[in-house]
Amino acid sequence: xxxxxxxxxxxxxxxxxxxxxxxxxxxxxxxxxxxxxxxxxxxxxxxxxxxxxxxxxxxxxxxxxxxxxxxxxxxxxxxxxxxxxxxxxxxxxxxxxxxxxxxxxxxxxxxxxxxxxxxxxxxxxxxxxxxxxxxxxxxxxxxx
Amino acid sequence: xxxxxxxxxxxxxxxxxxxxxxxxxxxxxxxxxxxxxxxxxxxxxxxxxxxxxxxxxxxxxxxxxxxxxxxxxxxxxxxxxxxxxxxxxxxxxxxxxxxxxxxxxxxxxxxxxxxxxxxxxxxxxxxxxxxxxxxx
Numbered sequence: 001x002x003x004x005x006x007x008x009x010x011x012x013x014x015x016x017x018x019x020x021x022x023x024x025x026x027x028x029x030x031x032x033x034x035x036x037x038x039x040x041x042x043x044x045x046x047x048x049x050x051x052x053x054x055x056x057x058x059x060x061x062x063x064x065x066x067x068x069x070x071x072x073x074x075x076x077x078x079x080x081x082x083x084x085x086x087x088x089x090x091x092x093x094x095x096x097x098x099x100x101x102x103x104x105x106x107x108x109x110x111x112x113x114x115x116x117x118x119x120x121x122x123x124x125x126x127x128x129x130x131x132x133x134x135x136x137x138x139x140x141x142x143x144x
Numbered sequence: 145x146x147x148x149x150x151x152x153x154x155x156x157x158x159x160x161x162x163x164x165x166x167x168x169x170x171x172x173x174x175x176x177x178x179x180x181x182x183x184x185x186x187x188x189x190x191x192x193x194x195x196x197x198x199x200x201x202x203x204x205x206x207x208x209x210x211x212x213x214x215x216x217x218x219x220x221x222x223x224x225x226x227x228x229x230x231x232x233x234x235x236x237x238x239x240x241x242x243x244x245x246x247x248x249x250x251x252x253x254x255x256x257x258x259x260x261x262x263x264x265x266x267x268x269x270x271x272x273x274x275x276x277x278x279x280x
Contacts, residue, residue: 008189008194014153015157032267057157088235121229125232127178
């Protein structure tokens with residue numbers, strides 16, 4: 001569990017630096033959404049730079065340690081499932097005001113009660129979805 | 145200076161996602177599978193991220209240290225909104241269905257995996273739809 005802990009620390013540090021330098025909360029869903037539908041012309045460049053860094057950072061690790069490229073579609077999912085999931089994630093993150101990084105890391109990290117609440121909600125519906133998926137597709141346990 | 149720091153922040157974030165293993169959707173589903181073969185890795189990721197971010201923010205606030213004369217954003221809690229609760233619930237369903245949230249999906253873009261290439265544009269479509277609806 002040392003890699004997840006180190007990775008988590010880097011995610012926290014990266015979020016902190018991006019927040020202090022941009023003056024905005026750098027939750028990934030918000031950063032992406034406000035590139036697609038900008039609120040102000042001067043508010044777009046830093047977002048693109050941050051996202052480019054994210055892609056580059058992951059790419060760098062993938063190159064240095066190819067084992068980190070491990071990518072497996074979870075049990076029973078097909079591409080249509082992924083497509084439906086994608087719409088729900090994008091739509092829900094915007095209506096919900098954030099995702100795992102905006103609410104889960106920055107919001108909770110700042111001690112914001114609303115972020116704690118929203119994170120608990122999406123963790124709960126996420127867990128319930130996985131439970132029901134496994135129940136009805138019988139792909140639970142070690143499958144996938 | 146400001147943009148260079150933001151770039152470094154992004155690189156650290158992306159590297160962290162890859163090192164932590166969260167770019168593999170099966171690891172994420174493993175965490176959400178509390179009643180099955182539970183994989184606690186994501187809890188360690190969140191723990192590390194929260195500890196680092198929380199401590200760093202505490203130090204920034206205490207010392208008044210600022211980067212490039214930029215003020216910290218307002219991170220105080222707002223009243224819980226029903227709309228945002230519903231949005232978060234929908235986000236969670238999508239997260240549990242696919243095993244992707246926005247950060248890891250984007251971090252995977254250079255792998256050109258078909259699932260990622262389908263996920264990213266449709267996720268953006270969902271974001272666009274949500275913004276359209278909220279600004280009539």
